[in-house]
Amino acid sequence: MKKVILVIIDALASRVVQPALRKGLLPHFQQLIEHGVLSEECTSIFPSITPAATCTLATGAYPFEHGISGAYWYDRDWDEIAYFGSDLQAIMNEGMGRYINDFQIKLNRDRLLVPTIFEYIEQHGSLTDAVVNFMWYRGTVAHETRGYPKTKKRVNSLA
Incomplete structure (x- = not known):
């Protein structure tokens, strides 16, 4: 079996x-x-903004499928702005704790x-995966976190 590094x-x-x-x-x-x-x-996806583009690499899905539209957007389902950029003023306005949690x-x-590709790999059973310094890391193993503020959870399925 060949090893892959991305x-x-x-x-x-x-x-x-x-x-x-x-x-x-x-x-x-x-x-x-x-x-x-x-x-x-x-070939890049559109928009070729880091969160949307790297999410496509981690999932194989287009932004309209994986739900990450760019670095920031208005999310109608949540009635809020989703912000994943690096503008210090916007981060300070939101609050550092909330930004880190988000x-x-x-x-x-x-x-x-x-x-994510990591979830598919883990489901395979005989493969091992790891993620280092990447914004997309979700796998199948649950890890307890403490965040601020508590948020409702969307249901994601591999089905």
Whole structure:
């Protein structure tokens, strides 16, 4: 069984990487390429905003399916603004505790409407997965969290 590593570098473009590889400026990337595969041509989803685009990579679904429309949007079902950007003033207005709860817990638990690749891997049984420093991490193992404020939970199903 082959091992797979998915490296996502936000806003990294082929027009920047290819010349750097040719000049030998990315030796670690070159080693990964030599032992794996590099896809030079890629197509982005719309909107190509980090939360929506990386969620598509983690789920294989388009934004209208997975429920993450961008970095912020008005969520009619919840009657609130969903905000997952990095504007310090907006974060301070919302409150640091609420922002961290929204970003670290609510985003994966409540707003994400479809299964992640990690959930599929864990259901397989004979495969192992791990996530490091990625905003999409939801798996099948429940972990207790303490967040502020308490939020209602949406029902997500692999069915």
